[in-house]
Amino acid sequence: MKFIIIKRKWLLLVVAAIVVGGLYYFTNDAIPTFNNSEEKSNELVINMVTGEFTSTTADGKKIEAYRWDPGTIVIPKNEEVTLSIIGVNGDEHPFYIEGTDIKGTVKKGEETLVTLHFKEEGTYRLICDTHSHEGHGVPMIANIVVD
Structure with a gap:
């Protein structure tokens, strides 16, 4: 029974880390690695x-x-x-x-x-x-x- 509780805690920790990490990378402060605007350079x-x-x-x-x-x-x-x-x-x-x-x-x-x-x-x-x-x-x- 304790093993299942520990496993759930780890699962929640991993999910939380993914959510927080995703929020960090997809905020307005993120720097894009490509330019997807209308002003594309064909160079x-x-x-x-x-x-x-x-x-x-x-x-x-x-x-x-x-x-x-x-x-x-x-x-x-x-x-x-x-x-x-x-x-x-x-x-x-x-x-x-x-x-x-x-x-x-x-x-x-x-x-x-x-x-x-x-x-x-x-x-x-x-x-x-x-x-x-x-x-x-x-x-x-x-x-x-x-x-």
């Missing part, structure tokens, strides 16, 4: 960062690889997209997008904005010119898939 922004992996081999040789993260993005054909790249690792990364006239430089601690608008489907490569040659480790390349 698509994709965020990317520069990253680095470093290690030392058993014989003491330092190895490193820079990368764009994420390494693959998918964007819609015939729509304008803003690519926002934040420089995190490496002083600077001069880049170009293969098959286009788009080029620029991402600098450490800064945001670089690139407007993309592809009319042809396909995969375009975002290539760091500094980390694309022999002797610079793994090439720093991201894929832009236009669908």
